[in-house]
Amino acid sequence: MNKSNLPPSRFELEVPNKLKTEEMTLSMGPQHPSTHGVLQIILKTDGEIIDSADPRIGYLHRCFEKHAENVTWHQVIPYTDRLDYIASMNNNLGYVIGLERMMKLEVNERAEHLRVIVAELNRIASHLIALGTYGLDIGAFTPFLYTFRDRERILDLFEEICGARLLYNYIWVGGVAYDALPGWRDKVLQFCDYFLPKIKEYNDLLTFNKIFIDRTANVGVIPAELAINYGMSGPGLRGSGVPYDLRKIDPYSIYDRFEFDICTGRGEMGTVGDCWDRYWVRVAEMYESVKIIRQACEAMPDGDAKETVPRNIKVPAGEYYMHTESPRGELGYYIISDGGKTANRIKVRSPAYSNLSILSSIAPGVMIADLVAIIGSLDIVLGEIDR
Amino acid sequence: MEPIIKVFFNFIPALADLPNWLAVTLIGVVLAVGTFLYIAVFTLFGVWLERKISAHMQDRLGPMEVGGWHGWAQTIADTIKLLIKEDIVPEKSDRFLYKFAPYVVFTAVMAAFAVIPWSKKFIPANLNVGLLYIISISSLGVIGILMGGWASNNKWSLYGAMRSAAQMVSYEIPVSLSLISVILITGTLDMQEIVYRQSGTLFSWNIFHYFPFAFLAFIIYFIASLAEANRTPFDLPEAESELVAGFHTEYSGMRWAFFMLSEYANMFVVSAISAVVFFGGWQAPFGFLNFIPGPIWFLGKALILVFVQMWIRWTLPRLRVDQLMYTAWKVLTPFSFALVLFIAFWKVL
Numbered sequence: 166m167n168k169s170n171l172p173p174s175r176f177e178l179e180v181p182n183k184l185k186t187e188e189m190t191l192s193m194g195p196q197h198p199s200t201h202g203v204l205q206i207i208l209k210t211d212g213e214i215i216d217s218a219d220p221r222i223g224y225l226h227r228c229f230e231k232h233a234e235n236v237t238w239h240q241v242i243p244y245t246d247r248l249d250y251i252a253s254m255n256n257n258l259g260y261v262i263g264l265e266r267m268m269k270l271e272v273n274e275r276a277e278h279l280r281v282i283v284a285e286l287n288r289i290a291s292h293l294i295a296l297g298t299y300g301l302d303i304g305a306f307t308p309f310l311y312t313f314r315d316r317e318r319i320l321d322l323f324e325e326i327c328g329a330r331l332l333y334n335y336i337w338v339g340g341v342a343y344d345a346l347p348g349w350r351d352k353v354l355q356f357c358d359y360f361l362p363k364i365k366e367y368n369d370l371l372t373f374n375k376i377f378i379d380r381t382a383n384v385g386v387i388p389a390e391l392a393i394n395y396g397m398s399g400p401g402l403r404g405s406g407v408p409y410d411l412r413k414i415d416p417y418s419i420y421d422r423f424e425f426d427i428c429t430g431r432g433e434m435g436t437v438g439d440c441w442d443r444y445w446v447r448v449a450e451m452y453e454s455v456k457i458i459r460q461a462c463e464a465m466p467d468g469d470a471k472e473t474v475p476r477n478i479k480v481p482a483g484e485y486y487m488h489t490e491s492p493r494g495e496l497g498y499y500i501i502s503d504g505g506k507t508a509n510r511i512k513v514r515s516p517a518y519s520n521l522s523i524l525s526s527i528a529p530g531v532m533i534a535d536l537v538a539i540i541g542s543l544d545i546v547l548g549e550i551d552r
Numbered sequence: 553m554e555p556i557i558k559v560f561f562n563f564i565p566a567l568a569d570l571p572n573w574l575a576v577t578l579i580g581v582v583l584a585v586g587t588f589l590y591i592a593v594f595t596l597f598g599v600w601l602e603r604k605i606s607a608h609m610q611d612r613l614g615p616m617e618v619g620g621w622h623g624w625a626q627t628i629a630d631t632i633k634l635l636i637k638e639d640i641v642p643e644k645s646d647r648f649l650y651k652f653a654p655y656v657v658f659t660a661v662m663a664a665f666a667v668i669p670w671s672k673k674f675i676p677a678n679l680n681v682g683l684l685y686i687i688s689i690s691s692l693g694v695i696g697i698l699m700g701g702w703a704s705n706n707k708w709s710l711y712g713a714m715r716s717a718a719q720m721v722s723y724e725i726p727v728s729l730s731l732i733s734v735i736l737i738t739g740t741l742d743m744q745e746i747v748y749r750q751s752g753t754l755f756s757w758n759i760f761h762y763f764p765f766a767f768l769a770f771i772i773y774f775i776a777s778l779a780e781a782n783r784t785p786f787d788l789p790e791a792e793s794e795l796v797a798g799f800h801t802e803y804s805g806m807r808w809a810f811f812m813l814s815e816y817a818n819m820f821v822v823s824a825i826s827a828v829v830f831f832g833g834w835q836a837p838f839g840f841l842n843f844i845p846g847p848i849w850f851l852g853k854a855l856i857l858v859f860v861q862m863w864i865r866w867t868l869p870r871l872r873v874d875q876l877m878y879t880a881w882k883v884l885t886p887f888s889f890a891l892v893l894f895i896a897f898w899k900v901l
Contacts, residue, residue: 191707198796213711213873304784304870310610376785376869533711534872537794 188216195224199302199537202547206524208536215536218528220521225551233511238264238478239338241511246332248513249549251294254287254323255491257336260511262417263487263498264338267480273473276340277419278465282353283326283335284418285454285461289360290319291492292447292454295400295544299444300371302541303380308371315363318356325349339474350462357455357462364451372448381444382435385527385539389438395526396519399494400450401543404430404443411490423460425453440542447544479506493517493544513552517545556583559673583676587665595816596627598858603627605859606866637805642705645802649703654803654810656696661817663689668824669744671834671846682743683735686825687728690780693814694720697789700811701799712798715873716782716789722880723779723786729888730773734829736895737761747833754837759830765894770830772888774857777822779880782815784865786876823857824850 194205203224209216229248233241245260246253258280265272272280297312320330326345327335335342371377387397392405402409410427412420428449430442482504488497494516501510520543528536560579561568567575600615604622607614619625641650667682669675679685694717701713735741737758738749750757759770779786790798800811827833831853834846871879 189707199794213715300869304787305868306606307610307866310612314611370867371869374869376871379875380869380872532872532874534788534794534870 193536200540201298201545204521204540204545204547204550206536206540208533210533213532213534215528215531215533218525218536220524222518222521222547222550225547227548227552229552230511230513233508235507237476237506238480238508239476241508242337243332243334246334247548248515248552249291249491249493249496249517249546250331251546252287252291252492253331253333254283254335255291255489255496257333258284258418259487259489259491259496260498260500261336261338262489263485263500264478264480266487267483267485267500267502268338268478270339270474272340273468273470274466275344275468276470278461279326279341279345279470280336280418281420281423281461282458282465283323283333283341285457286319286322286353286356288492289451289454290316292400292451293319295447295492295541296367296371296444299538299541299544300377302537303377305371305374305377308367311363311367311370315360318359322349322352322356325352338478341470344470350465353458354462357459361452361455364448368448372445378434378441380534381440381538381542383439384435384535385440385531385542386436387438387523387527391523391526392438395523397494397523398516398519399490399492400443400446401494401520401523403428404446404542405438406430406432406442411488411495415488417487417489419461420457422464423457425456428453440538443542443544477506479504480508488514491516493546493549494520496549513549515549515552517543517547518550521545521550556674556676556678584662587662587676591662591665591813591817591820594820595813596631598816598819599630599812600624600627601859602862602865605862609863609866631809634805634809639805639807640802642802645705646703649699650802651807653696653700653703654807654814656699657693657814658696658810658817660689660691660693660696661814661821663692664821665817667743668821669747669828669833670850674847675744678744679742681741683731683741683746683825683829686743686821687724687731690818690821691720691724693818697799700803704799704802706802708796709799709801712789712795712801715795716799718873719779719782719786719788719876719880722877723776723884726772726776726880726884726888727780729885729892730769730776731825731829733766733769733888733891733895734758736892736899737766738829743828743833746829747835750832751835753839754832757830757832757837762895762898765891765898766830769888769891769895770826772884772891773826773830774860776880776884777826778861778864779876781818781822781861783819783861785868785871787865787870788873788876819858819861820854823854823861826857827853 188209188211191208191210192205193208194200195203200206205221205224207219207221227247229244232244242257242260245256248256293312293316297309300308323333324330326349327333327343387401387405389405389407392402392407398409406429408427408429411417413427428446430437430446432439432442433445434441480502482502484499484501486497486499488495495514496516497514499512499514500508503509524539524543527539531539557576557579567578603614615623615626617623618629641647664686666677667675667679667685697716698713701709701716734746738746740746740749758766760766782789790800800808803811827850834850836842836844836849
């Protein structure tokens, strides 16, 4: 909804009897059910309509970048887990590939395939959370538990391959931490067969629900130009119709070998770049991820995937910017090494941070309920924003 | 004399010897306590049922531990927890209004039980304007919600209260209009009389009269009553993802429990009204089923509708405030007006 459809604000009308009226300042968060973590948004509202929204971050700051300067290169990997804690595999991947490119290290084929499989499985798991919590924001409780039911299966697969269910610490420099057990590949393929019909279930229950479409279509429209100006990436940017996916545009690992499409918003239910489009891009990407997983499982060779480099590596002096496509967008690691055992500086370019920054420019004129829908559609993770 | 008083006199002859005012007061107190107990038990059962229904819809089990069989005592344990919980009153709240509000809401709902006919003999107060009484008394609840939201001195509560006021006032109109269609069909406001007019088989129930108009009136009534009872998709006053907990954000312990009691009682009241005015109240659908007592039929019909309300709650998302108003004023109200006209014309012809 844009502002022109709304009735004029109270302040533009004449107020009878010289009653004093003012905007209400509302502190949404840090403890609020639908800010997706400890995010505070200072709202100025005129009744239900928002005049300005000012996100305040920093409640989850854990000094990632400072920690990374004081531990060895390998010890940074568990910290990267904790950035975007619902897509840890993708965080590992970006950092590790960055180091490998600095060290000019080749990784064996099996490890590359395993990395792609776990990264894509993690992308599905992350999108499932995004879908479920988005339903929760709109008021539908049931899809949330459906998506968690299926995410559980992915976590079981991860548990089997690396022992952890949330913070994996799986992708190591030169390979992966543990090779997959025999039979794991078949379980992944079984999951793919199980999962595709479930996406249809979410679509029936939530995506094409009339109320859901009414609540999300034409809400929080982000034009492509605005999205680019704010440095958005990931499903947020693709929802606005920009086909920008680093897996295609700047392929890393072995993504250039697989066939998949970039999903973009087409404005099927309303305007290009509305909340429904961003949501739909995530649904469509799950199909694409399943495609990639299937191809990678078919092509995965036998052999040993364990890493071959010693634990105490030294990275040659220099600097490198490695960007990968995490479920939330362009996750960048800017790594500076002075040739020692620890990093000189690691700067993280957080996709959710850039995606959230657009909030204050699209929030004015929407209703409080729409603001919740917009935050949900941006799919932020505060662990990554605050670091 | 009220039939219910006669029943009491037949049951306990000593009562008839007392002065009339005393006997009537005693009977009134007994009925009120009985209603309260019923609401309490229904809420215990309703909350448990809702948890189980939602759990089974969502691929989980729900409460399974307390009490053994499917966690039947879970809500009883919860009630004990609520009773012994600290009663927090926010420092800068309007203390009197804050403490008073839950009881206003609850009283308004409980008062509606007075004219609900449970069987041929049992109706607490057989008013000749029963339906009108219910429509008017149940709209009092919004005052309590406004009081609670305002007195909490919390902006989220205020939002919830304001939404609630707007919503309940708007949805009263389609509710009343769809009930007017029934009044046109039966020609009476007396709840017991409305039930009697539907005696016979399934097809003499009001919902099958003037087909499809009365049926549409039921649909409109049901949708609007969801909004009256603050249930999904119209649960905006307590939209937890937007307003934290709406008008009862600041409430805790037993005062919060009274809001819950009223919500579940309200669910039952709106379903009971549907059962009485559209589904033949305590009458059996077919004559040969008459051996089953009236209250069971009545409760069964009402509980099925309560189940449908829960079913809808765990399926649908929530509307936005402007869409809610759109639904009330531009969809339900004109349609229910049209229904009243159609039924009136049909009746004249």
